[in-house]
Amino acid sequence: MSAVPHKTASPRVGFVSLGCPKALVDSERILTQLKVEGYDIVPSYDDADVVVVNTCGFIDAAVDESLEAIGEAMAENGKVIVTGCLGKREEVIRQAHPGVLSISGPQDYTSVMRAVHAAVPQVHDPFVDLVPRRAADDIGIKLTPKHYAYLKISEGCNHRCSFCIIPSMRGDLVSRPVDEVLREAERLVRGGVRELLVISQDTSAYGVDLRYIERDWRGGSYQTRMQALCEGLAELGVWTRLHYVYPYPHVDRIIPLMAEGKLLPYLDIPFQHASPRILKLMKRPGAVERTLERIRGWRAICPELTIRSTFIVGFPGETDAEFEELLDFLDEARLDRVGAFAYSPVEGAAANALPDPVDEDVKQARLARFMERQARISAERLEAKVGSVQRCLVDAIDGELAIARSQADAPEIDGLVQIQDGAAHGLRAGDFADVRIMGSDEHDLYGEVAA
Ligand code: SF4
Numbered sequence: 001m002s003a004v005p006h007k008t009a010s011p012r013v014g015f016v017s018l019g020c021p022k023a024l025v026d027s028e029r030i031l032t033q034l035k036v037e038g039y040d041i042v043p044s045y046d047d048a049d050v051v052v053v054n055t056c057g058f059i060d061a062a063v064d065e066s067l068e069a070i071g072e073a074m075a076e077n078g079k080v081i082v083t084g085c086l087g088k089r090e091e092v093i094r095q096a097h098p099g100v101l102s103i104s105g106p107q108d109y110t111s112v113m114r115a116v117h118a119a120v121p122q123v124h125d126p127f128v129d130l131v132p133r134r135a136a137d138d139i140g141i142k143l144t145p146k147h148y149a150y151l152k153i154s155e156g157c158n159h160r161c162s163f164c165i166i167p168s169m170r171g172d173l174v175s176r177p178v179d180e181v182l183r184e185a186e187r188l189v190r191g192g193v194r195e196l197l198v199i200s201q202d203t204s205a206y207g208v209d210l211r212y213i214e215r216d217w218r219g220g221s222y223q224t225r226m227q228a229l230c231e232g233l234a235e236l237g238v239w240t241r242l243h244y245v246y247p248y249p250h251v252d253r254i255i256p257l258m259a260e261g262k263l264l265p266y267l268d269i270p271f272q273h274a275s276p277r278i279l280k281l282m283k284r285p286g287a288v289e290r291t292l293e294r295i296r297g298w299r300a301i302c303p304e305l306t307i308r309s310t311f312i313v314g315f316p317g318e319t320d321a322e323f324e325e326l327l328d329f330l331d332e333a334r335l336d337r338v339g340a341f342a343y344s345p346v347e348g349a350a351a352n353a354l355p356d357p358v359d360e361d362v363k364q365a366r367l368a369r370f371m372e373r374q375a376r377i378s379a380e381r382l383e384a385k386v387g388s389v390q391r392c393l394v395d396a397i398d399g400e401l402a403i404a405r406s407q408a409d410a411p412e413i414d415g416l417v418q419i420q421d422g423a424a425h426g427l428r429a430g431d432f433a434d435v436r437i438m439g440s441d442e443h444d445l446y447g448e449v450a451a
Contacts, residue, residue: 014048050080051076053070057165154209157170186236234262247271394431394432420446
């Protein structure tokens with residue numbers, strides 16, 4: 001009788017992932033490595049031998065949420081490894097939760113794996129140990145649905161916006177060479193991804209640290225630079241959406257790619273303010289004059305361009321007149337999607353030292369006026385789409401409805417398109433459909449499959 005190797009139970013890891021899409025990509029990398037090394041990922045504290053918490057530390061509310069998540073994992077399981085942005089502030093974590101096993105900062109996959117190995121050693125498994133150490137499906141673990149994926153093109157940031165502590169947590173800009181990014185995108189598309197969401201801290205600055213080094217991919221030569229990256233991604237024939245683009249002059253060069261249908265006509269540009277003096281106090285990159293003129297120029301080349309942005313109201317020193325300037329900008333720019341925050345100090349940020357903080361009630365009143373003004377504009381821009389046919393990507397089926405997104409909608413942050421007869425047409429998650437738009441509200445569109 002031949003001996004059958006005995007398969008030992010795999011060690012089990014629980015995982016809590018907090019924070020922005022960049023943190024999500026870090027989580028995906030760690031989870032992929034855990035799977036490759038034979039660890040099981042389990043959904044409950046009870047089943048886990050150890051719990052990894054990937055934290056966010058961007059604003060005070062995120063710090064609180066992260067500390068709470070660590071506390072819950074400590075109470076429910078007791079063996080906790082902390083990583084991510086808040087890991088850069090070890091003393092804050094140690095003070096609240098002295099018993100955590102290990103603390104590391106963002107993108108420090110090696111430290112996390114070392115801590116996991118120490119807490120729950122890998123089990124020798126004769127089945128797994130002979131298998132080459134790569135994830136079976138070649139694209140690793142994804143925390144997003146199968147049909148879209150975040151593509152992180154760089155880490156860190158060379159700017160020093162006065163309200164932001166990301167550079168002190170994630171360091172200066174480190175771009176990934178273009179061929180590496182394009183090969184990852186290629187693998188994702190082979191694995192079923194239909195929409196790539198390009199993320200970084202500053203997508204327009206991509207490659208500057210590598211002096212725009214040229215690399216070969218699919219027999220062609222590409223610079224490590226935003227425009228060349230977009231041209232390469234266009235070869236893959238899926239939706240490509242750009243996030244965190246700063247309005248440097250060279251952004252003008254990618255608008256024609258959008259007009260030609262090679263890139264989604266969508267720009268996520270965090271303008272943050274419209275007053276030149278406040279932008280200067282914020283130390284914003286690409287704080288150019290003539291922003292309105294440039295937006296008009298982009299729309300002349302690509303009329304279907306969607307612009308999403310974020311703003312901060314009540315920044316230290318913001319006067320009534322400067323706030324009015326911001327509202328006037330909204331009226332003129334007629335952006336499609338806008339998020340806004342009342343300024344709140346972040347521990348360690350340079351802006352905390354600025355004079356003339358705005359009273360909390362004034363900040364809140366300005367935020368309410370800002371949101372009201374933009375809500376009307378967003379609703380009008382959506383209403384203008386009623387009667388048109390929009391190409392949509394289906395995210396899910398809910399009874400009779402297909403829940404989809406148009407080219408103008410990024411997942412999680414923008415609106416949805418409800419396709420009333422989606423199920424009847426046999427649509428499934430990941431399918432594209434042309435949808436005749438029949439109605440709209442402030443956020444979403446409603447329609448039916450176009451004949
Ligand atoms: S561009 Fe400014 S806000 Fe964005 S990560 Fe860099 S420093 Fe922070």
